[in-house]
Amino acid sequence: MIDSYIPIFIIFVFAVGFGIVMVKFSSLFGPSRPNKEKLSTYESGIDPVGTAHERFSIKFYMVAVLFILFDIEVVFLYPWAAAFLNFEPVKMVYSFISVIVFIIILLVGYLYVIKKGALKWD
């Protein structure tokens, strides 16, 4: 049984080895001419300002969390919608009801979020 894992092991060794070889060889044989710009923090070409450890408003987190929540809803709905027309009629009704229940639960959450003012920016 363990034998069947040998190819995975070989790939693993290759992956680690390849990474080490690439990094080590380029630092060994590559030219190294550092200057001030090269050594500064990479900010897509703009000079870095201030530190990265700042306090952010809770609003950003709220929006991010709610985005993930409703984004995953779509991820769940997509495969169902794609397969829906291929179902036999009984299964179609059943799956439709299930999805409606799923949407209603999310709708309750959405109403709660709106009413609590989690999406208000000011």
Added chain:
Amino acid sequence: MIQLKELFDLIPLLIITFSATFILLIEVFVKKSETVIFGFTLISVISAIGTSFLYINKQLLIFNQYLKITNPAIAFIVIILTGILITVAASKQYLEKENINFGEYYSLLLFAVMGMMIMILANDIIIIFIGLELMSICFYVLVGFLRMRKKSNEGALKYLLLGMFMTGFILYGMALIYGITGSTNLTVIYSNPKLFTNFIFITGVALFFIGFLFKIGVFPFQMWIPDVYDGAPTIVSGMLSTAGKIAAIGTILPIILTLNMLNFRMVFSIAAIATMLYGNVIAIAQTNIKRLLAYSSIASAGYIFVGVAAMNEFAMKGIAYYLAAYTFMQLGAFIIVSILEKKDDGSRDYKNIDLSFYKGLGKRNPVMAIYMTLFLFSLAGIPPFAGFWGKYYLFYAAIQSNLIWLSVVGIILSLIGVYYYLKVTVYMWFTESEDIAIEDAVSVSGFGITATSLAVIGTIVFGISPNLFFKMFNFII
């Protein structure tokens, strides 16, 4: 194929799910919603208890074998729901006192119950995981519900980090179990004949159990309990120590009994002894009543594991009975602590939870002192109360499996426990309060008294007539 009529086999779960969701709507659409939500939660929990009794003797396997309804499962669910009913009834006055009277509290509580019910009914390890996570995530939030208190935040963070870590153990164990048996369904896993010859399967089961032992608080994994119970809002500590533990035990107990892990009896016995020793000995040194009750709940987990180590037909009955008794007495004690706690005055620490506060309580507040004495006597295992019969059935189960040494050690260790329970009782009745200025004008609302009285009635009725419990859930003794 799943059929819609199978939903009728799950009415209690549906009631809890519906009300947990509906509370959120009441919270935002009704003004002054807290009282409405409180009443609504009480009604839904009571109706869930009532409908649970419909399924006794019904042995069902529903939803593509994902859920399994058995008598012990129903018993565990009813015990949990009763605990939640008492918690909810006592919550209102505590939340008002601490200025955290939000409707979300009840919603989180019911979502946690939903997770527990799913976990106990589950016949598939993935469903167990869903239930466990639903329960745990609600617990993390509930522990940190008093967000202006330092200890509450500390407890919530500790519980979150350790809980997440242990969830990792459970998932890794599940992966190994699935890898060996090729199925997540417990029925299929049980039907595999030579499981325990496979080292990987044993590792998987061990990892899976480690996560659950953490939730129950058995010896090497008990370190979070005092800090979390001490930091959580007192009423939530009571709920965690009863409902949370019962859910975890109700999930793994059928698995242990069905897998018939007799080879591992020694492991469970040693865990039981270590847990009892740790809980009882360290509780002696405590000066904070919440920490004392936390260590007492660790000791109780030890008694339960004496029953688990027995692994015979008496074990299930003994553990179910002990858990019912334990719910009433432990929850009752925590509720009394919550009633006596000082009103929120903007400080960042809990007040009036030191043992010295309980000196002379019998004179200042006799009703609360009498109730507390009953619960402590029951926890200590003094005969007329339910706690005695709980320990009796557990040690009896151990003796039936020829684990006489284990029961002897258990009884000796539980005698150590009598010391600290009686210490509190002596403080209440036979000493004068040092600080005469302790203002103790506790205003106990009707619901607070009803909740504690319910717990007292449970402790006494089950203590006088232990067979009542077995008849209720049709256990044959």
